[in-house]
Amino acid sequence: MRILGAILVVAASAGLGFSYSFRLGSRLEQLRQLQRMTVLLKGEISYGCASLPEALALAGRKLSEPLDGFLKRLAARLRECPDKSFQQIFQEEALASLGSSALTAKDKESLMQMGAFLGHLDKDMQLRTLDLYLQELDKEIQDAKEGVPGKQKLCRSLGIMGGLFLALLLI
Amino acid sequence: MDEGREQATLRNQIVRLFSGSVRQRLERDSLDYGQVCEIRLRVHSPCMILYRGEEFFLGQGGGLTRDERRAYCATGEDIQETMEHIAGYSLYAYEEEIRQGYLTVQGGHRVGIAGKAVMEGERIRSVKYISYINVRVSHQIKGCATLLMPYVRADAGICHTLIISPPRCGKTTMLRDMIRQISNGDEQYPGLTVGVVDERSEIGGCYQGVAQNDLGIRTDVLDCCPKAEGMMMLIRSMSPVVVAVDEIGDYRDIHAIEAVIHCGCKLIATVHGDSIEDLQQKPLFERLMNERIFERYIFLQHQKRPGEVRAVFDQRGTCLYQEGRRR
Numbered sequence: 078m079r080i081l082g083a084i085l086v087v088a089a090s091a092g093l094g095f096s097y098s099f100r101l102g103s104r105l106e107q108l109r110q111l112q113r114m115t116v117l118l119k120g121e122i123s124y125g126c127a128s129l130p131e132a133l134a135l136a137g138r139k140l141s142e143p144l145d146g147f148l149k150r151l152a153a154r155l156r157e158c159p160d161k162s163f164q165q166i167f168q169e170e171a172l173a174s175l176g177s178s179a180l181t182a183k184d185k186e187s188l189m190q191m192g193a194f195l196g197h198l199d200k201d202m203q204l205r206t207l208d209l210y211l212q213e214l215d216k217e218i219q220d221a222k223e224g225v226p227g228k229q230k231l232c233r234s235l236g237i238m239g240g241l242f243l244a245l246l247l248i
Numbered sequence: 249m250d251e252g253r254e255q256a257t258l259r260n261q262i263v264r265l266f267s268g269s270v271r272q273r274l275e276r277d278s279l280d281y282g283q284v285c286e287i288r289l290r291v292h293s294p295c296m297i298l299y300r301g302e303e304f305f306l307g308q309g310g311g312l313t314r315d316e317r318r319a320y321c322a323t324g325e326d327i328q329e330t331m332e333h334i335a336g337y338s339l340y341a342y343e344e345e346i347r348q349g350y351l352t353v354q355g356g357h358r359v360g361i362a363g364k365a366v367m368e369g370e371r372i373r374s375v376k377y378i379s380y381i382n383v384r385v386s387h388q389i390k391g392c393a394t395l396l397m398p399y400v401r402a403d404a405g406i407c408h409t410l411i412i413s414p415p416r417c418g419k420t421t422m423l424r425d426m427i428r429q430i431s432n433g434d435e436q437y438p439g440l441t442v443g444v445v446d447e448r449s450e451i452g453g454c455y456q457g458v459a460q461n462d463l464g465i466r467t468d469v470l471d472c473c474p475k476a477e478g479m480m481m482l483i484r485s486m487s488p489v490v491v492a493v494d495e496i497g498d499y500r501d502i503h504a505i506e507a508v509i510h511c512g513c514k515l516i517a518t519v520h521g522d523s524i525e526d527l528q529q530k531p532l533f534e535r536l537m538n539e540r541i542f543e544r545y546i547f548l549q550h551q552k553r554p555g556e557v558r559a560v561f562d563q564r565g566t567c568l569y570q571e572g573r574r575r
């Protein structure tokens with residue numbers, strides 16, 4: 078019975094470590110998706126001079142979960158013209174769609190800030206806002222790329238070792 | 249699409265443009281949006297609605313009223329929110345339209361704006377502090393051009409036609425139905441390929457390149473394209489039999505018209521004006537008229553309702569139709 082309990086503790090702890098490690102990998106993938114989204118939006122605005130609902134819907138068609146759902150829902154809500162500002166609608170949809178994503182609070186905050194400036198003033202302003210966000214994303218992706226493999230390894234090892242240590246203590 | 253659905257679509261297209269407080273008041277009354285001509289918002293002034301040819305105010309509790317004291321006055325926030333809805337939260341995408349003082353929204357409805365012009369040298373760069381909005385509802389009245397079709401059609405095909413009237417007399421609505429009838433054809437006349445250059449998206453009311461109004465089954469629409477370039481593009485790319493354009497007047501349009509006519513295409517166009525003399529005073533039209541390029545001149549008026557045909561003349565100035573009597 079004790080051995081069975083110990084195995085379960087080790088498995089649970091290792092699972093926790095692997096899950097955290099997977100989340101770190103997902104964050105990198107989602108940051109890359111945000112980067113693709115920003116490039117697509119920039120293209121739609123600079124080349125086609127598309128309005129935000131149009132540009133968001135077109136970008137949404139080319140991306141995968143969770144960003145495709147976020148962009149499509151945001152575009153649909155903007156077309157309904159609710160009694161709210163773009164910033165409010167953007168924030169509500171971002172929280173609803175990306176709340177449980179692997180993105181960190183800081184990543185979400187940067188996205189919200191970008192949303193706060195979209196739609197304001199002229200086309201140059203939109204492109205500069207997107208450029209600025211793209212620079213931030215590049216930096217985050219670079220940092221994540223350098224740090225993630227080490228952190229993933231650490232999480233997995235800590236999960237297994239922690240489980241073993243706890244099992245030994247309990248036995 | 250049945251009439252009920254068309255009504256609902258029109259209502260939705262118009263009502264959702266406005267801010268929450270104006271929208272709620274508009275929704276409290278079951279207006280027939282087919283009869284609404286204009287809705288005007290002015291900061292700190294009563295909201296006005298031109299309905300069935302008469303001017304009303306939007307009531308504080310909703311619905312229409314003639315009493316100015318019971319009218320709802322638009323606030324700065326109403327105007328701002330309405331502009332956000334009109335531009336799809338993307339005023340940047342309408343820089344050129346704002347410079348010209350109007351935007352066209354889904355359904356082909358034209359929204360005129362006024363405020364403080366931002367100048368860049370001699371040129372208007374933009375309009376800020378937008379404080380006045382005029383939503384002009386576009387109407388699609390199928391069959392309104394039926395009376396005119398025998399004058400526009402001739403043995404050799406379609407006549408080069410110019411529709412002339414002051415603003416708000418139904419020129420665009422008439423042109424739209426004429427395009428539809430020429431394009432679809434009937435038992436007597438086969439349908440013809442029509443190319444439409446819709447610079448202000450008013451004829452087709454295009455949304456993402458697709459015409460929302462019925463322009464017939466043989467019609468190609470070049471949306472948001474300057475008329476002069478658009479006419480030449482259409483001739484090269486779509487080989488239309490008839491080319492239709494709205495509100496000509498620029499010297500570049502006149503050169504393009506000459507090119508269209510020399511290509512063997514037929515042209516149907518509209519222009520602001522009130523009489524032949526009025527047109528002759530415009531140097532550009534004077535030449536076209538002296539050269540007898542247009543074979544039909546159709547004059548519209550708005551006495552009881554928009555789209556009343558006042559007279560039809562041929563290229564020699566012979567009256568073919570006059571209100572109340574046929575020749």
